[in-house]
Amino acid sequence: MPHRETGKRRRPSLSMPILRTSRAQHRAGNLTLGGLLAGLGERSFGWAIVVFSLVTILPLPPGSSVITALPVLVTTFQMLLGFPHVRLPGPLARLRIDPDKLRLTLLRLRPVTRRLERRLRPRLVALFAPRHEPLLGLALFVIAFTLFLPVPGSGWFPAISLFIVGVGLVERDGLVAVLGLAFGAFSVLLTVAIVLSLAEGAEAIMG
Numbered sequence: 001m002p003h004r005e006t007g008k009r010r011r012p013s014l015s016m017p018i019l020r021t022s023r024a025q026h027r028a029g030n031l032t033l034g035g036l037l038a039g040l041g042e043r044s045f046g047w048a049i050v051v052f053s054l055v056t057i058l059p060l061p062p063g064s065s066v067i068t069a070l071p072v073l074v075t076t077f078q079m080l081l082g083f084p085h086v087r088l089p090g091p092l093a094r095l096r097i098d099p100d101k102l103r104l105t106l107l108r109l110r111p112v113t114r115r116l117e118r119r120l121r122p123r124l125v126a127l128f129a130p131r132h133e134p135l136l137g138l139a140l141f142v143i144a145f146t147l148f149l150p151v152p153g154s155g156w157f158p159a160i161s162l163f164i165v166g167v168g169l170v171e172r173d174g175l176v177a178v179l180g181l182a183f184g185a186f187s188v189l190l191t192v193a194i195v196l197s198l199a200e201g202a203e204a205i206m207g
Helices: 016-028 033-039 043-057 071-082 097-108 112-119 130-148 156-171 176-206
Strands: none
Touching: 016 033, 016 043, 016 097, 016 130, 043 130, 043 156, 071 130, 097 112, 130 156, 130 176, 156 176
């Protein structure tokens, strides 16, 4: 019996907090997107960043990141300001969620989340201390801003970095979050390089 009490088993799965919260709110008759994120508390930032960054990675028409990046900008800005949880605009916050569809979606993601869970664990948790939250929010806001800019060929990189940091936030894995931030810094530098290159090209054509 002792062999069953491993460190991995002591931590809930990636989907368990959202399942528990949605189940409780569904029983109370108030399962909405805003209520779900509020119920997740601090982890709502991690979950929101994960979900919204994934949306921007989807194969969408060119320039769509200007729209899909807005929720990420709002989320990271609220984190910068020290909000206790993500607060969505009224109509989006009141959007009702089908608990069965939510559960089915999470079950379909289990093959992916199981692989992540084997590697994630609480590390460098001091990174997530309240005093560091504004600085972390600022870094994520800068990365999200590069995602918001309609720069050809650069959007994929900040989206991936935000996804990595979001997973680190959810699981309180500071090492994963630091890796995501490092990749985010690379994506910011790449965006700046592309913008400067485009500006030089435009100047050469004009002059």
